[in-house]
Amino acid sequence: MLPITRRLLANAPRRLQAVSLRPNLALTTVARASVTASITRSAFSTFSKASFAATLSKDKAFTADKYPHLQRNQEFKKLADDDLAFFKSILAPSALTQDEGDLEAFNNDWMQKYRGQSKLVLKPSTTEQVSQILKYCNDNKLAVVPQGGNTGLVGGAVPVFDEIIISTANMSSIRSFDNVSGALVCDAGCILEVLDNHLAERGYIMPLDLGAKGSCHIGGNVATNAGGLRLLRYGSLHGTVLGLEVVLPDGTILDNLSTLRKDNTGYDLKQLFIGSEGSLGIITGVSILAPKRSKAINVALLGVSSFEQVQNAFKRSRDELSEILSAFEFWDKASIDLVKQHLVAGANDPLESEHPFYILIETSGSNKDHDDEKLNNYLEGLLTDEVVQDGVVAQDTTQFNNLWAIREGIPEACSKTGAVYKYDLSMPVPVLYDMVEDMRTRLDENGVLGEGKPVKCVVGFGHIGDGNLHLNIMAEKYTDEVTGLIEPFVYEWTAKQHGSVSAEHGLGLMKTGALHYSKSPSMMKLMRNVKDMIDPKGIMNPYKFLP
Amino acid sequence: MSNNLRILVATKRVIDYAVKIRVNAAGTAVETANVKHSMNPFDEIGTEQAIQIKEGLEKAKTGKAEVVVVSCGPAKVQETLRTALAMGADRAIHVESNDELQPLAVAKVLKAIVEKEKPDLVILGKQAIDDDSNQTGQMLAGLLNWPQATFASKVELGEKAMTVTREVDGGVETIKTALPAILTTDLRLNTPRYASLPNIMKAKKKPLAKLTVAELGVDVKPRLEILKVAEPAKRQGGKMVESVDDLVDKLKNEAKVL
Numbered sequence: 103m104l105p106i107t108r109r110l111l112a113n114a115p116r117r118l119q120a121v122s123l124r125p126n127l128a129l130t131t132v133a134r135a136s137v138t139a140s141i142t143r144s145a146f147s148t149f150s151k152a153s154f155a156a157t158l159s160k161d162k163a164f165t166a167d168k169y170p171h172l173q174r175n176q177e178f179k180k181l182a183d184d185d186l187a188f189f190k191s192i193l194a195p196s197a198l199t200q201d202e203g204d205l206e207a208f209n210n211d212w213m214q215k216y217r218g219q220s221k222l223v224l225k226p227s228t229t230e231q232v233s234q235i236l237k238y239c240n241d242n243k244l245a246v247v248p249q250g251g252n253t254g255l256v257g258g259a260v261p262v263f264d265e266i267i268i269s270t271a272n273m274s275s276i277r278s279f280d281n282v283s284g285a286l287v288c289d290a291g292c293i294l295e296v297l298d299n300h301l302a303e304r305g306y307i308m309p310l311d312l313g314a315k316g317s318c319h320i321g322g323n324v325a326t327n328a329g330g331l332r333l334l335r336y337g338s339l340h341g342t343v344l345g346l347e348v349v350l351p352d353g354t355i356l357d358n359l360s361t362l363r364k365d366n367t368g369y370d371l372k373q374l375f376i377g378s379e380g381s382l383g384i385i386t387g388v389s390i391l392a393p394k395r396s397k398a399i400n401v402a403l404l405g406v407s408s409f410e411q412v413q414n415a416f417k418r419s420r421d422e423l424s425e426i427l428s429a430f431e432f433w434d435k436a437s438i439d440l441v442k443q444h445l446v447a448g449a450n451d452p453l454e455s456e457h458p459f460y461i462l463i464e465t466s467g468s469n470k471d472h473d474d475e476k477l478n479n480y481l482e483g484l485l486t487d488e489v490v491q492d493g494v495v496a497q498d499t500t501q502f503n504n505l506w507a508i509r510e511g512i513p514e515a516c517s518k519t520g521a522v523y524k525y526d527l528s529m530p531v532p533v534l535y536d537m538v539e540d541m542r543t544r545l546d547e548n549g550v551l552g553e554g555k556p557v558k559c560v561v562g563f564g565h566i567g568d569g570n571l572h573l574n575i576m577a578e579k580y581t582d583e584v585t586g587l588i589e590p591f592v593y594e595w596t597a598k599q600h601g602s603v604s605a606e607h608g609l610g611l612m613k614t615g616a617l618h619y620s621k622s623p624s625m626m627k628l629m630r631n632v633k634d635m636i637d638p639k640g641i642m643n644p645y646k647f648l649p
Numbered sequence: 650m651s652n653n654l655r656i657l658v659a660t661k662r663v664i665d666y667a668v669k670i671r672v673n674a675a676g677t678a679v680e681t682a683n684v685k686h687s688m689n690p691f692d693e694i695g696t697e698q699a700i701q702i703k704e705g706l707e708k709a710k711t712g713k714a715e716v717v718v719v720s721c722g723p724a725k726v727q728e729t730l731r732t733a734l735a736m737g738a739d740r741a742i743h744v745e746s747n748d749e750l751q752p753l754a755v756a757k758v759l760k761a762i763v764e765k766e767k768p769d770l771v772i773l774g775k776q777a778i779d780d781d782s783n784q785t786g787q788m789l790a791g792l793l794n795w796p797q798a799t800f801a802s803k804v805e806l807g808e809k810a811m812t813v814t815r816e817v818d819g820g821v822e823t824i825k826t827a828l829p830a831i832l833t834t835d836l837r838l839n840t841p842r843y844a845s846l847p848n849i850m851k852a853k854k855k856p857l858a859k860l861t862v863a864e865l866g867v868d869v870k871p872r873l874e875i876l877k878v879a880e881p882a883k884r885q886g887g888k889m890v891e892s893v894d895d896l897v898d899k900l901k902n903e904a905k906v907l
């Protein structure tokens with residue numbers, strides 16, 4: 103059956119090339135999940151380290167030169183031959199990267215915004231090796247940066263100066279999966295998409311999904327407490343992570359790889375490492391609770407006339423779709439314009455005319471007839487009451503993919519537009535889009551927004567269901583003038599709404615100085631105490647996270 | 650010039666393109682229970698083409714067309730028909746059968762429908778992506794003794810005639826045929842539209858007629874017997890080697906090619 107077609111596609115004459123030209127069709131699982139996989143595949147997974155390095159310009163400024171207020175802590179030792187000799191004594195030769203060309207991919211971040219100057223990447227393959235490395239670094243005051251898939255968006259995974267990069271790339275075994283409870287135990291370096299495919303084969307799904315799934319590691323996800331597209335349905339990693347295995351700076355291995363759903367014995371220490379962004383230790387193993395994969399999935403794309411109506415549609419979805427609602431995403435017209443301009447995903451606009459706002463709704467359930475009926479009633483109601491102006495419902499997986507590809511293509515389309523100032527903010531939903539409009543007005547009033555000006559456009563999109571706005575501002579290049587107009591304005595604005603300056607991407611290097619907009623002095627003091635207690639020499643991911 | 654056409658489009662419900670196919674334990678068929686099904690992609694293209702012809706005639710005010718979609722199979726195929734109606738087809742015919750339907754059987758059923766409906770054009774997919782037979786359109790043309798234009802990548806309608814560009818090895822071929830005729834669709838013919846909300850709502854009220862194979866008096870007994878269904882051999886995953894020595898060793902002792 104199908105595989106035959108697929109095989110024919112590969113080597114048959116043109117007349118038998120069945121569906122091969124349709125985008126995103128080569129993948130295999132039922133749900134949209136693998137589907138995103140193919141989207142990401144084109145966008146990220148094929149984005150090998152090597153080709154990534156090749157796209158970098160040799161004369162791109164180093165972080166250290168771009169941000170002169172950052173000073174190397176001279177107490178940290180500089181890498182020397184005796185250090186290399188030690189690392190070579192515990193690791194296979196292929197687990198050390200010193201070649202300058204190869205190092206580029208590890209020294210530069212996904213945004214092409216930060217560039218470190220590390221001379222060494224270590225890729226241990228066992229927890230024991232990580233422990234030996236960290237103990238040695240701690241004893242010798244060598245600073246380190248943990249790195250997973252290097253898809254982080256706040257400069258957290260690349261060195262600021264010459265920190266040694268410890269990559270989880272060689273830690274990619276799936277340790278166990280319990281078919282009854284859904285508990286998955288794996289190495290920190292497993293790629294999210296690989297885990298999701300592994301679970302799909304068994305009828306389960308990873309509780310998180312994000313555009314970078316083809317490259318990001320589960321350890322990186324946990325370290326950043328990544329949110330993503332399924333948070334609305336399955337909750338945050340603080341709930342789904344059952345246990346962690348973490349190596350502390352002094353080499354201690356904290357073995358807390360529990361697969362228990364309930365465990366009320368003592369402090370829940372794993373929570374401290376979820377979202378710690380490499381500042382406390384290296385996560386080497388993850389135990390996570392996977393839900394059952396839904397059999398019936400529907401996706402609809404709606405065109406809406408105002409943000410007010412976006413909120414109405416959301417409120418009604420919680421009433422009428424309730425337990426089958428699995429994603430509620432929105433974006434503005436400026437976002438889809440960029441996707442149309444830069445990506446194949448934008449080639450065919452599913453809706454006949456343009457709308458100020460778009461909503462993507464996904465439902466997941468166990469009974470297609472039940473879900474279809476609920477969704478149809480809901481959509482009919484929206485249309486009749488003029489909450490939405492137009493909409494389409496995907497009829498097959500190809501169409502699911504294509505609708506999701508528009509949403510997931512927005513960040514990529516933004517980065518193809520220019521230098522991106524990226525903010526991910528949490529705030530009460532009613533004021534969420536005011537932020538975008540106020541920012542546009544501010545940049546416009548200061549004469550920097552528009553064609554031929556330093557800032558090309560401002561777009562807003564995000565996870566309405568989670569009160570999470572992605573505000574992306576595309577500029578010709580990163581300049582002090584533009585930065586000065588955006589920051590601290592964006593943070594002050596958010597603080598006034600009692601929002602968070604980082605809903606999901608974390609603090610990294612970019613937002614260290616903005617932490618105080620979201621956390622009180624006493625909170626920050628306790629965080630500092632925790633950091634000093636666990637990492638007294640400060641070798642873990644220095645210059646970042648805490649001010 | 651005025652054209653009044655009736656276009657019959659055959660649509661099949663198949664396992665969704667993106668689903669990973671599994672062979673059943675007995676090795677006699679693929680698993681279909683609890684597996685996502687959708688309209689055969691080539692039939693989506695066929696439905697889209699019929700709607701485009703209809704819209705083209707209406708826009709140019711040179712005629713009218715009625716798009717009738719038909720599907721044979723169990724009750725579930727009505728989902729596929731509703732999808733076609735939501736795309737813009739005018740009415741649907743469900744020929745109910747719970748038996749295995751091979752291409753010849755479907756061609757015979759369609760012939761019976763053609764005799765009832767007297768369409769000017771019958772559009773089918775060049776193949777269904779489940780059994781990849783690539784036969785039904787040709788068999789129907791044979792049974793009806795009608796001209797056929799297969800693997801169409803472009804269709805232009807004239808008065809009681811059409812010009813069809815078809816993809817052949819090494820290029821394209823353009824043919825002209827009188828109507829009524831059989832058309833089978835290739836991938837590049839068009840990009841099927843999404844089912845829009847207003848159309849999904851309208852589709853609920855569009856007529857869907859039910860017939861049975863017995864009522865049509867067609868013999869659908871299978872002529873072919875499937876002996877065995879098997880999965881293709883699994884591809885072995887790649888392995889990273891540590892050094893040249895390691896590579897040579899693996900080539901010698903594991904792959905045994907040196």
Ligand SMILES: Cc1cc2nc3c(=O)[nH]c(=O)nc-3n(C[C@H](O)[C@H](O)[C@H](O)COP(=O)(O)OP(=O)(O)OC[C@H]3O[C@@H](n4cnc5c(N)ncnc54)[C@H](O)[C@@H]3O)c2cc1C
Binds near residue numbers: 319325383643
């Ligand atoms: C296209 C795109 C879409 C994205 N979408 C989302 C989204 O929807 N939601 C969201 O929350 N985020 C999103 N992100 C950002 C997200 O945080 C990262 O993609 C991902 O979670 C980081 O994983 P990684 O393996 O790439 O980590 P890296 O970038 O390698 O590292 C991120 C941070 O974690 C630390 N770290 C990494 N591994 C470990 C470890 N094993 N132990 C300790 N510390 C470690 C690093 O030091 C760094 O501080 C997106 C990114 C991209 C490029």
Ligand SMILES: Cc1cc2nc3c(=O)[nH]c(=O)nc-3n(C[C@H](O)[C@H](O)[C@H](O)COP(=O)(O)OP(=O)(O)OC[C@H]3O[C@@H](n4cnc5c(N)ncnc54)[C@H](O)[C@@H]3O)c2cc1C
């Ligand atoms: C009939 C019955 C059924 C129960 N069923 C369940 C069940 O299904 N699941 C379950 O998990 N538990 C169950 N429990 C036990 C459960 O722990 C308690 O019922 C409840 O959660 C404790 O609340 P409390 O206010 O009575 O706390 P207390 O008994 O007053 O205190 C419990 C502990 O919390 C501390 N504490 C109390 N208040 C504070 C505060 N404000 N700040 C800091 N520390 C504080 C106390 O010092 C003490 O250590 C049950 C108990 C009973 C009697």
